[in-house]
Amino acid sequence: MMRLFRGRRTVLLGVIILAAIGLAAALAPFVSPYSPEQMRVSQRLLAPSAAHWFGTDEFGRDLFTRVVYGGRMSLGVGALTVVLASLGGVCLGVLAGFLPRLDMVLARVIDAMMAFPDILLAIALVAVIRPPSMANVVIALGIVYMPRIARVVRASTLVIRETTYIEAARALGLGPLRIITRHVLRNLVSPIAVQGSFVFAYAILAEAGLSFLGLGPSPETPSWGTIVASGQQYADRADWIILFPGLAIVLSVFALQMVGDGMRDLLDPRLRKDL
Numbered sequence: 001m002m003r004l005f006r007g008r009r010t011v012l013l014g015v016i017i018l019a020a021i022g023l024a025a026a027l028a029p030f031v032s033p034y035s036p037e038q039m040r041v042s043q044r045l046l047a048p049s050a051a052h053w054f055g056t057d058e059f060g061r062d063l064f065t066r067v068v069y070g071g072r073m074s075l076g077v078g079a080l081t082v083v084l085a086s087l088g089g090v091c092l093g094v095l096a097g098f099l100p101r102l103d104m105v106l107a108r109v110i111d112a113m114m115a116f117p118d119i120l121l122a123i124a125l126v127a128v129i130r131p132p133s134m135a136n137v138v139i140a141l142g143i144v145y146m147p148r149i150a151r152v153v154r155a156s157t158l159v160i161r162e163t164t165y166i167e168a169a170r171a172l173g174l175g176p177l178r179i180i181t182r183h184v185l186r187n188l189v190s191p192i193a194v195q196g197s198f199v200f201a202y203a204i205l206a207e208a209g210l211s212f213l214g215l216g217p218s219p220e221t222p223s224w225g226t227i228v229a230s231g232q233q234y235a236d237r238a239d240w241i242i243l244f245p246g247l248a249i250v251l252s253v254f255a256l257q258m259v260g261d262g263m264r265d266l267l268d269p270r271l272r273k274d275l
Helices: 002-007 009-026 063-098 100-114 118-128 134-161 164-171 176-212 224-234 240-267
Strands: none
Touching: 009 063, 009 240, 063 100, 063 134, 063 176, 063 224, 063 240, 100 134, 118 134, 118 176, 134 176, 164 176, 176 224, 176 240, 224 240
16 A cells, blocks of 8 residues: 555545545534524625635525535435445346356346436436435436446456356355355455445536536535535626535545546556556
8 A cells, every 4th residue: 555655646645635525524513613504694705715715605604614514415425326336236247247147138237227328317317216315316326327336347257257266166066145255246346446436436426417407405405516506696706606616526536536546556466566
């Protein structure tokens, strides 16, 4: 790990950015003295200052507080999406890769789901499972990104299935379930972890897009997407309402991409020798 940080300073930068954003969101009540719902109409649309670092929004709410609390929602949706997509993707991918009879059917289902653009499929799913809420957004995004993980898991399982130790396990009389739980899943940790970091980034972007379109959490709930959506009509005179939550989205996705690249380099034996 230390060799990775010394060889790839961008990975260390990504970890620092991600840790700072995560800690700020987790410690939001201690980071800002304001409440995210506290309105002061007399202080609406104030520019960034010492009293309000990111300025105020159209209702006089402190924008820094809204962005920090919004990180809880956006990062929470991303993390829960990774968990749901990983659980479903691992099940589909392992079954498709280890059981040839199911491979043809499941592989076609995975390809069919990946044929749709992510955001369009997410919009359709959220519209079906109304009303819009955090739980429904997580379910929709988990279904959308499940095929991404399933495809990687299937490809890795196909390789693992033909290895010598799997043949030895079969020769010893081990059943498919025991082989999968004891040998296959352990060797899938690396690709799942790497792919999960990228899905995390995609989910943050997708949640922001859905919230911007009014298909995410309710507008009064602070999330980076809802803050950008509420500030679009004031972009000509209060551009900071869009700037700072947009910057939080960009930094989070940028940091996750760098961490994902670093995890791939660390966990892939073919790349580890270059560190």
